[in-house]
Every structure is written in structure tokens, then in C-alpha cells.
Amino acid sequence: MNRAAFYAALRRSTSGVFGKSLSKAQVHGIDAILDEAERRGTPLTHLAAILAEAHHETGGQFQPVSENLNYSAKRLTEVWPNRFPTIAAAAPYANNPQRLANKVYGGRLGNVDPGDGWLFRGRGLAQITGRENYARFGIAGVPDDAGKMPVAIRILFDGMTRGIFTGRKLKDYDAADGYRYAASRAIINGDVKANGARIEKHGRAFEAALRAAGYDATKPTAPATTGFWAALGRFLLALLKGGKK
Template identity: 65%
Template sequence: MDKAAFFASLRSRTSGVFGTSLSAAQVQGIEAILDESERRGTPLKHLAYILATVYHETGAKMQPVEENLRYSAKRLTEVWPDRFQTLASAKPFANNPQALANEVYGGRLGNKLPNDGWEFRGRGLPQITGRENYGKFDIAGNPDEALKIGVAIRITFDGMTKGLFTGKKLSDFSSYGPMRAIINADGKTNGAKIAKQAQAFEVALVAGGYAGTVPDRAPPAPVAETAAPKGRTDAITVRIVQETLRAKGYSEVGSPDGKLGKLTRTAILAAKNENDIQPINDVIDDAFLIALPDILGRNLPRENATPTEVRSSVPEVQSNWRIKIGAMIAGLASAAGAIFDGIASQLGTARGHLSDFSEYVGDVPGWAKFGVLVAIAAGAYYIAQRGERKGVQAFQEGSRR
């Protein structure tokens, strides 16, 4: 394809798109689309409409965009008149993108968790919205992937050629006018305008000699596939997971703080194991988030739980128990030292061996020093034992996680 002739046609004053110049970002986006179309052997008219759709959906930027959810209260009543019937009802969401996204998208489009509306807001060339739609393109675990040019182009081609956006696909139509149904139901408003833009792109493609068939030469490298999801780590999602697990009896999760630490990962792994949620790991992945509301709560016999049983599931109680045991061992050793020093002080021979040491540490008798260590160990034992007892009691009463 003669790209110089193609771009020259687009820059023509009579082309109807772009004006007489294109930015570097626009050229880069267009070239990436052309490369993908040559790799796939996309028919000319289909490619023309794909380019026109991207031109319309991105405001001619030809780069992935993110949905703008910053509206005034008045504008909200115009965009969503059924949902915001008065300025007063719209005011809490005015210039508040996250709250607005969760309000208008929550509970639909496959969104289940409280923050899903925001997490799965519109992104892309044609924008995809909602957990369900992100899942169609295997990026629900990392929705920001839709803002990467390679991924966004893959989504665009797959969505328009396979009918993944609305169920309609390019091969269903022979003319540009009704093709808008592939993306949106606003054909009456935007169908004719986008059809005219598609004609401009078709003229440019013909000028560049676009063949629309798979080339004999080795095709360009395919658009990079999305890396394996690493799971969600944002504070809002982590806190929701923590609170849900805590309510279902996974006490090892610790106190909800929005941080994906060792305790939380331990609880996630336990929940996946006990509910057979694949893959079984300690990652907050899409499968886990979908299953989370429906996992079975633990049937814990809290009232009759023994300290040993509580220690096995409550890390703080286990830690206090270990400190208690350590303090007891240290206290017994120190007591033995005090007794030995007291006996040794009465034995001339033994006392002679200890004299140099005694002069070095001062006039305080050795048994007294050991006595101080015994007192410290006893104090640590008491505090740890009290902490352990309180932890067990709180667990039995249900007031602790």
C-alpha cells in the first residue's frame, strides 16, 4: 500500500476529515490500524468503516480514550434524564466521576462489586464499558489494558468483525449507513455522519492502493496479546474483599485496611481452596471477585472454641501464645541463674571464679540481676497471657473478626 498517497488524500481540503494536517499521534494510530488490517486481510469497505468509527469515537484523536464522567449537575439531568430528574438529585454526582460511574453503571453490564462501575468505565477506541464487556476481550483482570493502542485495536477489530459489541458485525451490512448498529443504537443521530466519514476513508484507501487481502509476504507481527492478569491490588477492591471475607468467617484476613498483605493473601487462598475457586492462588482475580459474594461462610463453633483452635486461625492469639512460652522459658532460666548465683556466693572456690566478673559489673549481686530478668520475663508472660485470653474471648463472642 502507498501510505504517502493515502495520507495525502486524507489531508486534502475536500476529504471531509482531519483538515489539512495530521498530528504524529493521529498518524501513529492510523498506521497501527492499517497494519492490523493488512495482517487480517480486512476488506476495503470494512476497513473504511473501522477508521471512520475510530475517528468518530475518539474525536479524531485516533488514540484510545477514557470516558469523561465529569459533568455539571445541569448536564447530568440532560444526559441521564430518567436517573437524575432534578438538579438536587444530580448534585452529589456533579464533577464526581467515580461516584457517577458507580451510580449509572453499578449493578448492570456485569458489574457486581460496589466499585465496578468505576473500574470498568469506558475505555478504548470504541469504548467498552462494564465487567461483562471487558471479559469478552479477556482484560477484566486489568481494565486499563484497553488504553494500550495494540490492545484497543484488537478489541476494535474483534468487536466489529465478530459482533462482540452489540451482536451486529460488519459482514451483516453492504452499505455504510446501517453499520452504526455494530457499535451503538444511535444510528438516527450519527449514522449518516459516520457513513460520510467512511466514504472519505474509502477514497483515501483506494488512492493508496489498499488491496484488502492477506499479503503473500510475511505479515506484520500480530498485535501483542495481553499479559496474564496479575490481579487487582487497588485499595478499594482489596478492602471490599477483606470486609467480605471477614464477614464470612475468614478471621485470618486481619483488620480491613485496603492493603494486600500476607494476612489477606492467606485468607484469599483459604477461601479459594474451601470453595474450589480456580485458579487456586492468593490473587484477587476476576474469577474470585465474581464468586466472592456467593462463597459459603465458615461454620465456626465460636462459643466452644478452645484456645488451641483459636490459635490456629487467629494470628495475633498465636503470637501472644509464642511470646508467653518464650517469656516462661526466659524466666525459668533466669530463676535458675539467680539460685545458682546465690549458692555460688556461699562457696569460696566458686566465688573466686566469679570475682572478676562481679568486679566488672559492679557491686550489685548477681542473683539480683537475675531477679530483674525474672521480673521482666514475668511481666512479658502476664501481658502475653492476657492478650491471648482476650483474643480467645473476643473470638468466642464473635466480636473479633
């Protein structure tokens, strides 16, 4: 695909995905997603949905982020009204991210040990939370890896393609009249009513930019053959050539 054309189309988009410019970090993150999509042979609309989710989950940064748990007492009563029905109840956890994480995530999502809420707080390009979810991606023993780009990319693609996040998959939202971006928010989170329209808007913008760039994923890119197998291949080829009369 023509990546210059892709970024130019995004900058021209009236959807307001980025405005007129992108930072180096944003381009680096998007390029990493495009590289993985081309390697896997990800269908165009599925890639647009992945990009829309990564945009939403990272606040447009396109870099792995950690969940912001630094709330005022008033904000805590709005975000978790059942847990913090009053300012007084919220006050001990205000502006104390670690204590708050252990309060709201402790004893659920597979968290069993003291401190698990903080240790397994939301991280990544798609925010995974809780020991159970970290274990699904094989990183319960190294939770900080969720914040590393190669791991975050794998989690994003595997989670959305295979339905690891919620059981919903990218292919579930294919439709004859166009991809159902808003509904596909359920792949990562059930907050479709609150955020589906935003995913729809950004998904359409990314889809248009990918089409303008000539994105084509008819087949995955085969990894380069190196090392022992490459040497063996050259050896066998030489034998075959030597045996011809």
C-alpha cells in the same frame, strides 16, 4: 498501499475528517490500524468502516481514550434525564467522575462489586463498558489494558469483525450498491439515528482515500517465522540439498 497518498487524500477531502493537518499521535494511531488491517487482510470497505468508528469513538484522536464523566449538574440532567430529573438530584454527582460512574453503571453490564462502574468505565478505540464486556475480550482482570494500543486495536477489529459488541458484524452491511456505513454504526452502538450520518460521511472519505492509496488486502500478511521453527526449516533445507545427487 501508498500511505503518503492515503494521507494526502484525507487532507484534500471535503468531508472535513481532519482538515489540512494531522498530529503525530493521530498518524501513529491510524498507522496502527492500517498495519492490523494489512496483517488480517481486512476488505477495503470494512477498513473504512473501522477507521470511521475509531474516529468517532475517540473524537478524532485515534488514540485509546477513557470515557469523560466530568459533567456539570445541568449536563447530567440532559445526558441521563431519567436518572437525574432535576438539578438537585444531579448535584451530588456533578464533576465527580468516579461517583457518577458507580451510579450510572453500577448493578448492570455485569458490574456487581462496589466500584465496578468506575473500574469498568468506557475505554479504548471503541469504548467498551462494564465488567461483562471487558470479560468478552479477556481483560476483566486487567481493565486498564483496554487503554493500551495493541489491546485496543485487537478489541476494535475483533469486536467489529466477529460481532462481539452488539452481535452485528462488518459483513452484515455489505451491499451491491456500496457499503452501508450509516447502518453499520449498529455494530458498536444502537445510536444509528443520532450518529449514522456522521459515520457515513467519514466512512466514504476513508474509502476514497484507501482507494487513492491503492489499498489491496487480497490475503493476510503471514507473520515472520523466527526462533526454533526458522532454525528447523534451515536445517531441513540443508538436509534436502545435501541429499541431492
